Amino acid sequence: DVKVTQSSRYLVKRTGEKVFLECVQDMDHENMFWYRQDPGLGLRLIYFSYDVKMKEKGDIPEGYSVSREKKERFSLILESASTNQTSMYLCASSWRGARNNEQFFGPGTRLTVL
Amino acid sequence: GQQLNQSPQSMFIQEGEDVSMNCTSSSIFNTWLWYKQDPGEGPVLLIALYKAGELTSNGRLTAQFGITRKDSFLNISASIPSDVGIYFCAGQQRSRGIYSGAGSYQLTFGKGTKLSVIP
Structure with missing residues (x-):
């Protein structure tokens, strides 16, 4: 079974703090993704990576950065957290190849910024 | 960006009923x-669908890739309480982005159908 794990299920941070969200997958997937999920807005892509050290902006990259130093790990960084970044953050991964659209999700991190 | 219109937004059904969403x-x-x-x-x-007209089942779930390639349907037969949740559709279009294949990895998501099952 594909397993995608996220470092925290719940996180509470203060405005201005630097926040790291970690995601690890154990299926040797090339592609990894970070989404945020908000009521009424659905899932929105923040960043994705198709290889180690490679990254591309998604639809809402402002206020975020990412790091992919190892194939199995993809980190999302909030340089200076703000209250409007309170959300559910979901990590996903997929293969490169014929079935690259089948993204497998982690359990999510619910981040609250006070 | 591209949008997927998913309907209904929510539905309440009796246990044992069939469900359709699109x-x-x-x-x-x-x-x-x-x-x-x-x-x-x-x-x-x-369920994942890769060809127009494709009909695929996963237990009590059946999904179809529309012939026009602009729609998809999900049916749940004989619903049970554990079917409760939010169901999302997602679609992938042709590649875009600087890296020739990178954009093809992106999915567009619908906003979900919230299903409630009354025992």
Whole structure:
């Protein structure tokens, strides 16, 4: 079974703090993704990576950065957290190849910024 | 960006009833996926569709890739209480982005159908 794990299920941070969200997958997937999920807005892509050290902006990259130093790990960084970044953050991964659209999700991190 | 219109937004059904939901777009998609999300959890992939007209089943779930490639349907037969959750459709279009293949990895998601099952 594909397993995608996220470092925290719940996180509470203060405005201005630097926040790291970690995601690890154990299926040797090339592609990894970070989404945020908000009521009424659905899932929105923040960043994705198709290889180690490679990254591309998604639809809402402002206020975020990412790091992919190892194939199995993809980190999302909030340089200076703000209250409007309170959300559910979901990590996903997929293969490169014929079935690259089948993204497998982690359990999510619910981040609250006070 | 591209949008997927998913309907209905929510539905309440009696246990044992069949359920239908659909997803439509004004654009053509190459792939359709259906996910289910339980409260407080990440989405779980239910069915993936890769060819126009394709009909695929996963237990009591059946999904179809529309002939026009602009829509997809998910049916659940004989619903049970554990079917409760939010069902998302997702579609993938042709590649875009600087790296020739990178954009093809992106999915567009519908806003979900919230299903409630009354025992």
